[in-house]
Amino acid sequence: MAETRRHLVLWLPHLAIERLIRSDPALAGKPLVLWAQSGPRRLVTAAAEGVPVAPGTPLADALAATPGLLCLPADPAADAALLASLAAWCLCVTPFAAAVPPDGIALDITGCAHLKGGEAALLAWLTTRLERAGFSVRGAIAATALGAAALARGGAHGAIVTAAEQARAVLPLPLSAIRPGAEALEAAARLGLRTVGDLERQPRGPLARRLGREVIRLLDEALGRAQSPITPIRPAPPARRAIGCPEPILTAEAIGAALETLMQALCDDLARRGLGARRLTLACHRTDATVQKIGIGTGEASRDAAHLARLLAARIERIDPGFGIERLVLAAEVTEPLGARQGGFAGSAAAAAARREELGQLLDRLRERLGPRALWRLDPFPSHWPEHAVRAADPASAPREPPQGWGAKQRPVRLARRPRPIAALSLLPEGPPVRLGERRVVAAEGPERILPAWWKPGVQPGARDYWRIETEDGRRLWVFATRERGSPAWFVHGWFA
Amino acid sequence: MTHAPDDRASLLASLRGMLARHQPAPRAGAVGVAEEIDPALPGGGLSRAAIHEVLGEDTGSCTAFCGHLLSRAGGQAAWIEPPRSDDLPWPPGLALFGLDPACLLLIDAAGEDALWAAEQALRSPALAAVVAVLPRLDLAAARRLQLAAEAGGTLGLLLCPREAQRSEARPAPTAARTRWRVSPLPGRDGAPHRLGATRWRLDLLLARGGRPARWDVTWDEGRKTLIVDHSSSQAAHG
Numbered sequence: 001m002a003e004t005r006r007h008l009v010l011w012l013p014h015l016a017i018e019r020l021i022r023s024d025p026a027l028a029g030k031p032l033v034l035w036a037q038s039g040p041r042r043l044v045t046a047a048a049e050g051v052p053v054a055p056g057t058p059l060a061d062a063l064a065a066t067p068g069l070l071c072l073p074a075d076p077a078a079d080a081a082l083l084a085s086l087a088a089w090c091l092c093v094t095p096f097a098a099a100v101p102p103d104g105i106a107l108d109i110t111g112c113a114h115l116k117g118g119e120a121a122l123l124a125w126l127t128t129r130l131e132r133a134g135f136s137v138r139g140a141i142a143a144t145a146l147g148a149a150a151l152a153r154g155g156a157h158g159a160i161v162t163a164a165e166q167a168r169a170v171l172p173l174p175l176s177a178i179r180p181g182a183e184a185l186e187a188a189a190r191l192g193l194r195t196v197g198d199l200e201r202q203p204r205g206p207l208a209r210r211l212g213r214e215v216i217r218l219l220d221e222a223l224g225r226a227q228s229p230i231t232p233i234r235p236a237p238p239a240r241r242a243i244g245c246p247e248p249i250l251t252a253e254a255i256g257a258a259l260e261t262l263m264q265a266l267c268d269d270l271a272r273r274g275l276g277a278r279r280l281t282l283a284c285h286r287t288d289a290t291v292q293k294i295g296i297g298t299g300e301a302s303r304d305a306a307h308l309a310r311l312l313a314a315r316i317e318r319i320d321p322g323f324g325i326e327r328l329v330l331a332a333e334v335t336e337p338l339g340a341r342q343g344g345f346a347g348s349a350a351a352a353a354a355r356r357e358e359l360g361q362l363l364d365r366l367r368e369r370l371g372p373r374a375l376w377r378l379d380p381f382p383s384h385w386p387e388h389a390v391r392a393a394d395p396a397s398a399p400r401e402p403p404q405g406w407g408a409k410q411r412p413v414r415l416a417r418r419p420r421p422i423a424a425l426s427l428l429p430e431g432p433p434v435r436l437g438e439r440r441v442v443a444a445e446g447p448e449r450i451l452p453a454w455w456k457p458g459v460q461p462g463a464r465d466y467w468r469i470e471t472e473d474g475r476r477l478w479v480f481a482t483r484e485r486g487s488p489a490w491f492v493h494g495w496f497a
Numbered sequence: 498m499t500h501a502p503d504d505r506a507s508l509l510a511s512l513r514g515m516l517a518r519h520q521p522a523p524r525a526g527a528v529g530v531a532e533e534i535d536p537a538l539p540g541g542g543l544s545r546a547a548i549h550e551v552l553g554e555d556t557g558s559c560t561a562f563c564g565h566l567l568s569r570a571g572g573q574a575a576w577i578e579p580p581r582s583d584d585l586p587w588p589p590g591l592a593l594f595g596l597d598p599a600c601l602l603l604i605d606a607a608g609e610d611a612l613w614a615a616e617q618a619l620r621s622p623a624l625a626a627v628v629a630v631l632p633r634l635d636l637a638a639a640r641r642l643q644l645a646a647e648a649g650g651t652l653g654l655l656l657c658p659r660e661a662q663r664s665e666a667r668p669a670p671t672a673a674r675t676r677w678r679v680s681p682l683p684g685r686d687g688a689p690h691r692l693g694a695t696r697w698r699l700d701l702l703l704a705r706g707g708r709p710a711r712w713d714v715t716w717d718e719g720r721k722t723l724i725v726d727h728s729s730s731q732a733a734h735g
Contacts, residue, residue, distance in 0.1 A: 359573060359623035366604060366614055374580065374605040378588045380598055389589050390598070399599030406589065413560045413590035416583055443684060445692045470692055474681035475555050494587065497561030497594070497681075497695045497716065 005227065006113065008123060009148035010105045010130065011138040012086075016046045016079050020072065022134050031066070034074040035059045045074045049136075076102070085290065086130070087233050092285040092327045093122060095240060098145075098230040104152075106145040106230045115244075119160050133289040142166050145230050146221035150177040150196070166224040171197035178222045184211045196222060237331035238275065241266045248287050248324020252316045255284070255325070259316070260309050262330040267305040276301025276338030282312055284319055285327040292319045296368070299396040300360035301336035307361045311368055363395060380406045385452060386415060386493065410468060412478045412494025419491035424479070426488065432467050433479065433490060439471040450480075468496060528570045528626070528652055531714060531723035534699070538675070539706035545570070547674040548619070548639070548646050548653035558681045558697050560586055561594050561716075563628045563654050565723070568595035570652045572625030573602065575618045579630065580605035595721045612638060619645035619653050626652040633657060639672035676703040682713060694718065696726075 012018070021028045032048040042059040051069070053062040063069055080101055087099040093115060096108035109122065116122040119141050127137045140151035143163035150170050151159045154177030161169045170177075173196050175188055187210060193199050199207065199219055208216050220226035241262045249255060259282060270276060281295040294315040302308060319325075367375055378390035382403035389411075393400070424433040432444030446467035452460035464480040465488075471477065478494035527542030529535045535542045543549050543566065553559040564586070567574040574596075576586055588598035602624075606614040615629040619642060627646075634642070634655070646653040655673065678700040684693030695716040701709055714723040 355573075355623050358621055362617060362621040362623055363602075365617055370604070370606050370610055370614060376603050376605075377601065378598055378603065380588065390587070395602050402592070402598065406592075409589075411587065411589040411593070413557055413564060413587060413594070414584045415587035415590075417585065420583075443686070443689050443692050445690065468692055470684060472683075474683045474696075476557060476681065476692065476695070494590070495555070495557030495560070495584070496590070497558050497697075 005108060005110045005143060006119070006141060007143065007145040007148045007230070008107045008109045008119075008126070008139065008141045009100070009145060009152050010090075010107075010126060011149065011152040012083075012103045012105070012130070012135050013138065013153075014046070014049060014136050015083065015103045016074060017048050018135050019079060019082050027070075030070045031068060033059070033062060033069045033071050035071055036074045036076075079103075084233060086135075088291050089285060089289045090126070091233075091283070091291075092242070092329065093126065095237070096230060096232045098232050100145075100149065100230075104149055106149065108145075108230055108232075109141070123158065123160065129289055142169075143224045144221050144227050146178065146218060146228075147224050149179075150222045153177045153179070163224050170222050170224075171195065171200060175199060178218045180211065180215045180218055184215050187211055188215075237333050238335045239266055239269050239273070239277070239332040240329060241269065241331075242327060242329040244327050245325065248321075248326045250321045250324055252319075255316050255319060255321075255328070256313055258328050259312060259330070260305075262328060263305045263309040263312075266330050266332060267303045267308070270303040270332065270335065270338075274337055274339065275332070275335040276303045277308065277332040277335055279332070279334035280308060280312060281331050281333055283329045283331070284321070284325040285329070286322045287324050287326050288322055290322070292321075292325075294318055295333075296364075297334075298360065299363045299367070300357065301338045302357070302361065302364075303338060304357075304361065307364070311364055314368055360396070382406070383453070384450060386411075386450070388453075410496070412496045414495045415478075416493055419480070419493045422479070422490050422492050424481075424488075424490035426481075429488075430465070433469065433481075436469065436471060436477070436479065436490070436492075439473065439475075441469050442472050444469040447481075466493070528566060530566070530569075530699075531712075531725065533725040534712055534714075534723070537707065537710055538701075539704060543652060544674055545652045546647045546650045548643050548655055548672070550655045550657060550671060550673045550676040551679060552657050552676065552702070553679040555679070555681045556584070558679045558695075559656055561591070561695070562677075562679045562697065562699075563656055564591040564594040564596045566652070566654060567601070567626045567628065568597070568721075570626035573600050573623060574626045574628070575602045575604055575624050577604045577606055577611055577614050577618065577627065577629040577631075579607035579611065582630075593718070594716075612642075615642055615653070616645045619651045620649045621651070622649050624649070624651050626654065628654045628656055630656045634671075636670055636672060643672045643674075671703070673703075674705050675701060675707070678702055685715070697723075 016034055017032055031051050033044050033051060033053055034046045035042045036045045044053050044057045044059055044062050045055055047053040053066060059071060083099045087097045087105045090097040090105055090107055094107050094109050094112040098106045100106050113119040113122045116125045123139050123141055127139050130137045138152045138157040140148045140156055141160040142148035142151055143166055147166050147170055150173055154173030159169060175194060175196060176185060178196060204216060221228060243258050243262055278301050279297045281293055284292040286292060296311045363375060375395050376392045377395045379393040379400040380402040381389060381391045383389055422437050425435040426433045432446060433441050435441060444467050447465040449463055449465050451463045454460055462482045462484040464482055466478060466480045469477055469479055476496035477492055478496060479490055479492050481488035481490050527540045527544045529542040551559055551563060592598060604614050611629060611631055615627060618624055618627045642653060680698045682696040682698050684696060686693035697714055699712045699714055703709065713726040715726060717724050
């Protein structure tokens with residue numbers, strides 16, 4: 001379906017240099033050269049405009065030929081990160097954007113061009129924006145991404161060609177425009193092949209043997225005979241809504257109002273498709289070609305616009321609007337099927353589902369303010385050691401069935417997080433305490449000896465002799481004695497009713 | 498009012514009707530404390546869609562009393578406690594008072610956050626009951642919680658373990674429907690090597706539309722219910 005898609009490619013020929021100038025404006029206009037270590041030599045990777053040094057020249061040669069160069073090390077990782085962030089910013093015009101390392105951005109603009117009033121207007125808008133942000137840009141639109149890239153790199157800046165015209169537009173371009181790789185380029189030069197058209201006129205079999213099959217693929221794609229999809233920086237979210245602002249907005253109130261509109265539209269979309277959102281992100285595209293993002297997750301799939309907007313609204317403060325936000329994109333990144341809700345009688349399955357949804361929303365709200373670790377449930381666990389008889393669990397998870405015999409013994413209703421040492425007096429070496437701190441013990445039941453999990457590796461605490469005791473003022477405590485060093489040491493571990 | 502003195506009954510009925518019109522319909526009336534105590538309480542138990550205070554110095558008996566009420570309320574319950582408190586409600590013990598560990602949601606929050614969390618939890622119809630361990634509240638905050646409980650139809654229990662003595666000396670005004678004090682009583686057995694059944698003294702210090710009262714109760718493990726000891730409570734009540 002090559003003829004149905006439209007691709008826009010932006011080529012940033014001086015990306016590495018312009019990245020440095022953006023971070024340090026004082027470098028603008030200087031004879032700047034970037035180099036990278038290649039084996040024992042330092043090679044020039046990029047040079048500022050007007051500096052007569054070709055990339056690939058040894059740095060020493062360049063310095064000898066052009067004294068006074070300002071040499072800085074190249075940073076390919078930072079360049080790639082910048083390219084990725086620019087590609088992310090381009091998501092404001094299409095959901096499919098790909099970074100094409102080292103210096104290109106490919107956009108699939110099929111069906112998106114009308115947003116800016118046509119393909120020419122869209123291309124002009126993108127180039128103006130990027131130029132204003134300090135980048136030199138060449139752009140072109142064609143049916144295939146590689147065709148558009150060849151046009152952009154081959155000097156046909158601003159070209160917009162249909163699938164039918166593409167071959168004719170690409171044929172006169174120099175061979176380097178399709179980037180066949182250094183070796184293939186050299187081999188082609190030896191054969192006297194300088195343009196794409198020269199390549200096209202050769203018989204394909206021998207050409208593939210001499211230059212490699214890859215070159216044939218590039219040729220077909222550049223001419224629009226074959227199509228390979230671009231690899232977007234992120235898959236298009238299942239549901240997405242965008243709003244453009246006539247004037248850049250700055251205040252939290254304005255963002256909140258836009259968010260409500262977007263959320264309502266998104267939730268309507270989700271309802272039509274029977275989905276609920278688990279993860280939402282709000283991307284704010286700023287006028288300076290950067291993106292600010294906030295996101296939330298929900299415990300259960302939801303498409304309740306008021307609830308989701310309330311969760312996101314709490315984070316609006318974290319957005320730095322800079323010089324203004326011109327476009328907001330709300331996307332449901334993760335969705336789950338969510339059936340239509342139906343009212344029902346109390347006690348019916350429908351009422352239970354509604355209550356579960358309410359509970360999920362309550363948990364989301366609490367978690368948003370108190371933090372994810374503030375909400376928990378203690379699930380029964382088959383262990384006789386008191387500290388391990390329950391385990392903290394996520395309240396949204398399915399509850400665990402209590403194991404056999406769990407909760408049958410007399411156990412305290414509150415447990416100390418760690419046993420509290422207490423001064424106690426007992427008459428017999430193995431007997432119950434008769435005084436506990438300040439208080440007299442009037443009754444004691446026990447002892448119940450609890451052994452640690454001795455079969456597990458590692459150092460285990462000593463055995464404990466637990467007593468349930470009642471003090472003279474009627475309180476009931478769970479105390480234990482350990483005899484690790486001969487004489488018993490007493491601890492309070494819990495409180496009975 | 499131009500009612501004749503003997504028209505008192507009809508006056509009361511009309512007033513009750515007026516009040517009932519303004520009150521939101523409670524979800525399912527009231528949560529029973531115990532068979533023999535409920536008739537003495539306005540509404541036949543602790544009314545849902547309202548908050549109730551539980552005071553007591555002994556953390557164990559207060560916790561168990563709340564746990565018992567949560568299990569009676571049925572459904573999902575939340576328990577709000579300050580984070581990093583030294584001890585925590587322990588499901589193996591609360592299970593003896595009928596509380597299913599799967600139904601208990603623990604929330605760590607203190608201060609402003611705890612008040613906010615309590616309000617959110619009370620307002621949510623998803624929960625049947627909420628226990629919040631809070632310091633003494635001022636009237637406005639308590640009123641806020643009461644309104645939240647009315648909106649959600651949730652039973653709210655405010656647990657103030659260390660406030661027992663202070664409030665006895667000078668009872669603070671409150672927006673709560675009832676105020677209870679739970680104190681442990683020594684077991685009945687009298688034997689030094691047996692504890693016997695759990696016993697408490699329940700003081701109903703304050704009840705809107707009811708009278709203060711006192712009961713001595715024993716926990717019946719088998720029936721999972723509180724039994725009033727008639728001998729002592731009648732005498733104490735006087």
